[in-house]
Amino acid sequence: MIIRDSIEVNERVYPAPKVPAVAICLDGCEPAYLDAAIADGLMPTLKRMRETGTDRLAHSVIPAFTNPNNLSIATGRPPSVHGICGNYLYEPETGEEVMMNDVRFLRAPTLFKEFYDAGARIAIVTAKDKLRALLGAGLKFDEDRAKCFSAEKSDSSTAAEHGQEKASQWLGMAQPEVYSAELSEFVFAAGVKLLAEWKPDLLYLTTTDYVQHKFAPEDAEAKTFYEMFDRYLTQLDAMGATIVVTADHGMKPKHLADGSPAVVYAQDLMDQWLGEGAARVILPITDPYVVHHGALGSFATAYLPQGVDQADIIARLKATAGITLVMDKAEAVMRFELPGDRIGDIVVISGENVVIGTSAHRHDLAALKQPLRSHGGLSEQEVPFIVNRKIDMPSAPILRNFDAFFYATTAAAL
Numbered sequence: 001m002i003i004r005d006s007i008e009v010n011e012r013v014y015p016a017p018k019v020p021a022v023a024i025c026l027d028g029c030e031p032a033y034l035d036a037a038i039a040d041g042l043m044p045t046l047k048r049m050r051e052t053g054t055d056r057l058a059h060s061v062i063p064a065f066t067n068p069n070n071l072s073i074a075t076g077r078p079p080s081v082h083g084i085c086g087n088y089l090y091e092p093e094t095g096e097e098v099m100m101n102d103v104r105f106l107r108a109p110t111l112f113k114e115f116y117d118a119g120a121r122i123a124i125v126t127a128k129d130k131l132r133a134l135l136g137a138g139l140k141f142d143e144d145r146a147k148c149f150s151a152e153k154s155d156s157s158t159a160a161e162h163g164q165e166k167a168s169q170w171l172g173m174a175q176p177e178v179y180s181a182e183l184s185e186f187v188f189a190a191g192v193k194l195l196a197e198w199k200p201d202l203l204y205l206t207t208t209d210y211v212q213h214k215f216a217p218e219d220a221e222a223k224t225f226y227e228m229f230d231r232y233l234t235q236l237d238a239m240g241a242t243i244v245v246t247a248d249h250g251m252k253p254k255h256l257a258d259g260s261p262a263v264v265y266a267q268d269l270m271d272q273w274l275g276e277g278a279a280r281v282i283l284p285i286t287d288p289y290v291v292h293h294g295a296l297g298s299f300a301t302a303y304l305p306q307g308v309d310q311a312d313i314i315a316r317l318k319a320t321a322g323i324t325l326v327m328d329k330a331e332a333v334m335r336f337e338l339p340g341d342r343i344g345d346i347v348v349i350s351g352e353n354v355v356i357g358t359s360a361h362r363h364d365l366a367a368l369k370q371p372l373r374s375h376g377g378l379s380e381q382e383v384p385f386i387v388n389r390k391i392d393m394p395s396a397p398i399l400r401n402f403d404a405f406f407y408a409t410t411a412a413a414l
C-alpha cells in the first residue's frame with residue numbers, strides 16, 4: 001500500500017495511483033504497425049482506446065535503441081540522468097568495450113524502486129533477460145512486494161532473485177525461444193495473470209522486437225503479432241487498470257532494392273582517412289542477440305585520435321551518402337541529453353533507409369535471413385503513445401515515451 005499522496009522520482013512528482021498503473025513498451029513498434037493491424041480489424045481494443053482514450057505520438061530517446069529507452073521509461077528521465085546510452089560502452093583508458101547492462105552503470109533510481117520504497121507493489125516482466133537486472137535495480141524481491149523476471153529465463157527464476165519461483169511453471173507456459181514472437185506473448189500473458197491475481201500498483205511489460213526486425217507492418221506475421229497483443233490488452237483493460245501503450249523506438253527498412261543491407265561502413269572510412277585503427281567507431285546497438293539486425297543500426301559514435309581536425313572529419317562524414325546528421329560531442333550531449341563521458345568525440349546518424357557499420361568484414365550479413373529492418377536514428381524516434389483514459393496531454397516532440405508512468409499514474413490517481 002502506498003502511504004503518500006505523491007512520490008518524487010528523479011525530480012518529477014508522480015501521483016500515487018488508486019488503481020494499477022500499467023505501461024507497455026512494445027519493442028520496435030513503428031506507429032504503422034498499429035495502423036495496419038487496426039485497418040484490418042485485428043485490434044478492436046486498441047482501436048477503442050484510441051477513440052475513447054487519448055491517442056498521441058511521442059518521441060523516443062536518441063539513440064533509438066532498446067536499453068536507453070527502457071531505462072528512460074523506468075526512470076522518467078533521459079540518458080543524461082540515468083547514464084544508459086547504449087548496450088556498449090568504450091573505455092578509452094583501457095581500450096575495452098564493456099557491456100552496459102550491469103546495474104553499476106545505472107546512475108539514477110528507477111521509479112519502480114522509489115515506488116517500492118513508498119510501499120507500492122511492483123511487477124516487471126521483460127522478454128529478454130538483458131534488461132531484467134537494470135529494470136529491477138534496487139528492488140528487494142519477495143513474492144509479496146516485487147517481481148521482476150524475464151520470459152527468456154522463466155524456467156530458472158527464483159523467489160529470492162526475481163520475486164517469482166519458476167515463472168514458466170507459475171504461468172503454465174513453456175519458456176519460449178529467445179528469437180520468437182512467443183517471447184513477447186509470454187510477457188503479455190504474465191501481465192494478465194499478475195494483474196488478475198497479484199494486483200501490482202505499477203506494472204511494466206516490455207517485449208522484444210524480433211517480429212518487427214523481420215516483418216513490415218503489412219506482413220501477415222506482423223499483423224498476427226498485434227492481433228495477439230490486442231487479445232491480452234483486452235483482458236488488461238477489462239480489469240480497470242490505467243494503461244499506456246508506447247514503444248522504445250520505431251523500425252524502418254534499411255536495405256537496397258535487391259534486399260541487401262544499405263550500410264555505410266564508418267570504421268572503414270575513418271581507416272582510409274586517418275590510418276588503420278586510429279579512430280574507434282562504436283555501434284551501441286551491438287548486443288549478444290545480433291541475429292536479427294547484424295549489429296547494424298542508424299546511430300554510431302566515434303572516438304577520434306588526439307590532434308585530428310574534428311571539423312574536417314565531420315564535414316567528410318556529412319558529405320557521405322546515407323549519413324544525415326553528424327555532430328560533435330557537445331552538441332550531441334545537449335541535443336539528445338546524453339551522458340558526455342559515455343559517448344565518443346562525434347555522433348553520426350544515418351538516414352531512414354541506411355545503417356552504419358564498423359568494417360565490412362566485422363558484420364556477419366549471412367546471418368540476416370530477411371532484408372534488414374533496423375532503428376537507432378531520428379527516423380525511428382516517433383512512437384505511439386496511447387492511454388485507455390481521456391487525459392490532458394501534449395504530443396511529440398514535447399511528449400516523450402518516458403512520460404509513460406507519469407501519465408499512467410496521473411490517470412490512475414483520478
Ligand SMILES: [Zn+2]
Pocket residue numbers: 027028065066067209248249
Ligand atoms: Zn528495442
